[in-house]
Amino acid sequence: MIVVTGATGNVGRPLTRALAEAGEQVTAVSRHAARVPDGVRHVVADLAEPAGLRPALDGAKSLFLLLSGDLHAVGANPADIIGEAAASGVRRVVLLSSLGVVTRPFGTTRIALRALEDTLRDSGLEWAILRPGGFASNALWWADSVRAQRVVAAPFGDVGLPIIDPADIAEVAAACLLDDRHAGGAYELTGPEVITPREQTAAIAAALGSPVRFQELTREEAKAGMVRGMPAELADDTLDIIGAPSPAELRVSPDVQHVLDRAPRPFTDWVARNVAAFR
Numbered sequence: 001m002i003v004v005t006g007a008t009g010n011v012g013r014p015l016t017r018a019l020a021e022a023g024e025q026v027t028a029v030s031r032h033a034a035r036v037p038d039g040v041r042h043v044v045a046d047l048a049e050p051a052g053l054r055p056a057l058d059g060a061k062s063l064f065l066l067l068s069g070d071l072h073a074v075g076a077n078p079a080d081i082i083g084e085a086a087a088s089g090v091r092r093v094v095l096l097s098s099l100g101v102v103t104r105p106f107g108t109t110r111i112a113l114r115a116l117e118d119t120l121r122d123s124g125l126e127w128a129i130l131r132p133g134g135f136a137s138n139a140l141w142w143a144d145s146v147r148a149q150r151v152v153a154a155p156f157g158d159v160g161l162p163i164i165d166p167a168d169i170a171e172v173a174a175a176c177l178l179d180d181r182h183a184g185g186a187y188e189l190t191g192p193e194v195i196t197p198r199e200q201t202a203a204i205a206a207a208l209g210s211p212v213r214f215q216e217l218t219r220e221e222a223k224a225g226m227v228r229g230m231p232a233e234l235a236d237d238t239l240d241i242i243g244a245p246s247p248a249e250l251r252v253s254p255d256v257q258h259v260l261d262r263a264p265r266p267f268t269d270w271v272a273r274n275v276a277a278f279r
Contacts, residue, residue: 001025002177003056003090005047006066008034010137011096015064015170016040022178029056031068050080057088062177066096067116078112079119092126092183094176096169099133099188100241103248107237117186128176132189133249134163134242136270139200141225146212146278152201153215155222156243160196162252164189165265167273172259187255192264194250203268207275219243 002019006012007028019026020037028036029043036042043056047068057063063085067078085093097117100110120127142152169189176182195203198214205212217225219239226235241249256264 001060002062003027003060004064005029010166011169014167015173018174027056050084060090062092063090064094082123094128097129097131099131108233109237126183128182129186132164132169134161136163136165136267143277150212153217154197155217157198157216158196160194162190162194164191165270168264175259188253190253195267203271207271
């Protein structure tokens with residue numbers, strides 16, 4: 001059995017579906033009740049209380065670990081989740097980390113993620129680590145304003161990053177959970193090209209078939225919106241990257257191609273599949 005945390009999110013949902021379609025027994029874990037694919041067991045648990053994961057982990061061979069936003073806050077201790085997994089007999093953990101662990105190792109939230117990676121490596125379990133950069137699905141932050149006003153409001157309109165489709169992350173995660181060749185791998189995951197928020201806005205407009213205006217926000221305005229859904233430390237670390245990416249953060253990684261034997265999907269593919277959110 002494979003346990004997927006964050007199973008109702010942008011990565012966990014397609015991962016759960018892919019594993020079930022591959023014939024695996026899957027337990028989907030989320031904080032709230034949710035619909036899951038037929039044949040998938042669902043367990044409600046809060047990762048902030050690792051002991052609550054024991055019913056989900058019972059009998060599991062592998063765990064996909066995606067931290068909820070509050071577990072990125074200062075003082076959180078997600079390492080306890082790995083301890084619970086080991087105590088339950090889990091043999092392999094695939095951790096969704098962040099590219100910032102490599103490119104911004106001294107950012108507040110990156111220090112904690114790096115420590116979690118080290119805990120996993122030292123746990124005695126089989127492991128794989130996924131380090132994505134920015135997610136294409138972060139464009140959903142703009143969905144309400146696009147629907148209501150045909151406006152995308154974002155900072156750093158002409159600063160781009162090679163953002164990745166969460167479906168590609170899910171496929172890489174499935175490969176790491178199912179294929180022993182990926183044990184001990186640490187994969188940097190990006191999309192195929194650098195794209196700016198202004199260019200993303202144009203792609204959304206093209207998919208909708210109607211104009212969408214781009215409105216530039218200040219860093220302070222952007223942070224005020226972001227902290228409604230994430231710790232302030234994570235908002236600051238994110239804004240540091242999207243405002244002034246380093247050469248390493250602008251690099252298009254070959255790792256999706258290496259694992260999946262195909263190129264990563266462009267942002268336009270993500271928009272085409274999710275255009276209904278912006279209508």
